[in-house]
Amino acid sequence: MNCAFLKKHLDPFIDGELDAATQVDFEVHLAQCGSCHEETELERSFRRQLKESLREVQTPAALRERVLESLARSAPSPRRVPTPKALRFSPLPRFGRSRASATRFSPAPAWSVALASVFLVSGSWTWWENEGRVQSALARPWLDDVARIHSRASSPALGKQAMAQGGTTLATSSLPVQPLRFQDGNVRLVGAQMENLQQGKAATFYYDVGGRRLTMVVFRQPPSSTMQQEKKAKSSQEDVAESSPPAYREGDYTYAFTSDMDREALLRLAGSARVEAAVDAGKSAGFKQVSLSR
Amino acid sequence: MRTPLFFRRKAEKSGTNESQQPREEFEADILPHLDSLYATAFRLTRKAEDAEDLVQDAILRAYRYYDRFEAGTNLRAWLLRILVNLFLNRHRRHALERRVMEGVDSDTIGGGLMSRAAMRSLCNPAEEHYRGLIRAEIQKALDALPEEFRTVLVLADIEELSYREIANILACPLGTVMSRLHRARQAIKGHLVEQAHHWGIIAEEEAAETAAPVALETYRRRRERRRSGS
Numbered sequence: 001m002n003c004a005f006l007k008k009h010l011d012p013f014i015d016g017e018l019d020a021a022t023q024v025d026f027e028v029h030l031a032q033c034g035s036c037h038e039e040t041e042l043e044r045s046f047r048r049q050l051k052e053s054l055r056e057v058q059t060p061a062a063l064r065e066r067v068l069e070s071l072a073r074s075a076p077s078p079r080r081v082p083t084p085k086a087l088r089f090s091p092l093p094r095f096g097r098s099r100a101s102a103t104r105f106s107p108a109p110a111w112s113v114a115l116a117s118v119f120l121v122s123g124s125w126t127w128w129e130n131e132g133r134v135q136s137a138l139a140r141p142w143l144d145d146v147a148r149i150h151s152r153a154s155s156p157a158l159g160k161q162a163m164a165q166g167g168t169t170l171a172t173s174s175l176p177v178q179p180l181r182f183q184d185g186n187v188r189l190v191g192a193q194m195e196n197l198q199q200g201k202a203a204t205f206y207y208d209v210g211g212r213r214l215t216m217v218v219f220r221q222p223p224s225s226t227m228q229q230e231k232k233a234k235s236s237q238e239d240v241a242e243s244s245p246p247a248y249r250e251g252d253y254t255y256a257f258t259s260d261m262d263r264e265a266l267l268r269l270a271g272s273a274r275v276e277a278a279v280d281a282g283k284s285a286g287f288k289q290v291s292l293s294r
Numbered sequence: 295m296r297t298p299l300f301f302r303r304k305a306e307k308s309g310t311n312e313s314q315q316p317r318e319e320f321e322a323d324i325l326p327h328l329d330s331l332y333a334t335a336f337r338l339t340r341k342a343e344d345a346e347d348l349v350q351d352a353i354l355r356a357y358r359y360y361d362r363f364e365a366g367t368n369l370r371a372w373l374l375r376i377l378v379n380l381f382l383n384r385h386r387r388h389a390l391e392r393r394v395m396e397g398v399d400s401d402t403i404g405g406g407l408m409s410r411a412a413m414r415s416l417c418n419p420a421e422e423h424y425r426g427l428i429r430a431e432i433q434k435a436l437d438a439l440p441e442e443f444r445t446v447l448v449l450a451d452i453e454e455l456s457y458r459e460i461a462n463i464l465a466c467p468l469g470t471v472m473s474r475l476h477r478a479r480q481a482i483k484g485h486l487v488e489q490a491h492h493w494g495i496i497a498e499e500e501a502a503e504t505a506a507p508v509a510l511e512t513y514r515r516r517r518e519r520r521r522s523g524s
Contacts, residue, residue: 011476015450017457042410045417047451050482053432054452057333063346064328067353071317074354181454183326 001029006036014043180255183272186210214259214269246270320360324353327370330453331377337448338381340437352377371455375463378445382464385441416486427493428486435485439478446471447478488516 006029012018013026030037191206195217202219246267247256255273259266331352335345356363356376363372416428436444442464449460450471460471 011472011479012457015457038410042413042417046413046479046483049417049428050432050451050479053429054337054436054448055333056429057336059329059332060342060346063332063349064325066346067328067350068321070350070354071321071357074357185329 001025003029003033003036006030006033007039010040010043014040014047180205180216180273182207182269184209184269187214187269209259209261209269212260214257214261214266217256217258219254219256316360317357320357323369324356324373327373330370331373334374334448334453335377335381337436337452338378338441338445348377348381352380355380368459370453371459371463374449374453374455378449378463382441382445412487412490413483416490424493427489431486431489432482435482438485439481443474443478443481446474447482450475451479 006013006026009018009026013023016023018026030040186209188208189205190208193204195202195204202217205216205218207214207216247254257266257270259269261269328349331349332345335348335352336342339345339348352373356373359376363369436447439447445464446460449455449463450457455463457468457471457475461468464471
């Protein structure tokens with residue numbers, strides 16, 4: 001890796017389009033080379049400027065009505081063949097892939113929100129489990145850590161730190177996983193950092209959702225977690241379900257969410273999350289240098 | 295909070311006539327993407343009325359072909375694909391612009407690099423006053439881009455679609471997406487540097503040295519201006 005190579009491929013790198021191993025090689029080079037680091041940061045700030053400048057488009061209030069009216073007038077759509085549940089929500093969300101092939105989860109249709117309400121009212125979160133999108137097989141210590149990180153971050157210090165950084169991404173480029181994107185435009189990333197937990201390292205992302213806080217902790221599945229333990233955790237899900245944060249699992253990684261919001265809102269938000277450029281762990285040689293846990 | 299929502303949903307459902315159900319389902323699926331569709335349409339057409347028409351046409355078309363949408367894939371990308379194709383079909387006549395931008399003449403000069411000082415003052419302007427100006431200039435520069443370059447930039451930098459998704463939408467190779475995206479960004483930078491020079495944010499020599507004229511034509515024009523000035 002040299003500077004010329006990095007500069008030549010700066011665009012796909014910043015866009016998160018390189019394969020995971022190369023992306024990490026770039027990050028490693030950036031950590032060592034001030035000049036490339038500066039150049040990359042400038043390019044990123046240009047992108048931010050570009051995005052901010054072009055984002056400000058206000059959808060006319062009347063458009064929604066207009067569209068709905070024209071739909072009502074139009075011929076009925078050919079009836080869709082009902083999709084089997086398993087297809088609608090793929091059993092294993094294809095997480096942790098580069099942006100090039102990042103999967104965006106389609107928002108839950110109205111009926112499933114209604115369905116979710118049923119489960120939520122009855123005080124369980126098996127909805128996700130039923131849809132096969134989320135696994136709750138988390139080891140207890142990790143769960144506690146997720147909750148602890150979230151409550152600790154509410155100290156004024158983090159708020160100030162986030163403010164000082166202009167509420168923008170804090171060096172997420174140095175983390176092995178990238179923050180999630182949410183469909184909801186109100187979700188703003190305000191901070192990110194690595195955490196040294198007892199069980200290993202974890203990447204923490206702090207989001208602001210219209211004044212409420214959302215914390216996402218990404219960590220490697222505890223190494224001891226074998227299939228058997230997963231089964232055990234599943235069967236004991238009942239007693240942790242109520243307090244456990246919703247979490248996705250993909251490969252070695254667990255993405256756990258905690259928030260000040262009510263659970264329904266959190267579930268919906270988490271359901272719309274999209275991985276931007278996560279690192280395919282383990283498979284890439286360069287990854288070890290920044291791996292989440294040993 | 296939860297219970298009323300549940301009952302409301304249930305009430306809506308029970309009052310639903312069987313034939314309306316696919317439409318309601320479609321509406322519930324696409325309405326969350328309305329802002330995205332409109333923002334893209336507006337950036338592409340540059341006019342509010344045209345954008346509204348485009349969004350409406352795209353949604354009607356999507357409704358008609360909704361059975362072809364592959365469940366579980368990116369609905370927003372699918373909707374954008376319909377919208378972008380409608381738009382491009384209506385604007386193919388501007389092929390000339392495209393050729394100029396993609397042709398040999400369009401080779402950037404000096405690699406199209408902007409100096410770091412220039413970049414810094416443009417992306418993090420010290421004076422609040424310039425922020426609005428820069429914003430307006432970026433919009434102007436985008437509007438000046440030929441359709442297909444504008445499309446790529448909007449899809450990549452605003453809608454944040456992947457290269458692959460954009461290539462699918464435009465039915466072109468990945469390399470074309472990358473080169474168009476690069477040129478589009480360089481063009482905007484070039485425009486900004488020129489403006490910054492006019493405003494006096496960056497020194498004239500610096501602008502002349504580091505600006506990224508997109509086409510030879512721009513370079514010649516600038517040279518002419520310099521000559522007539524001296």
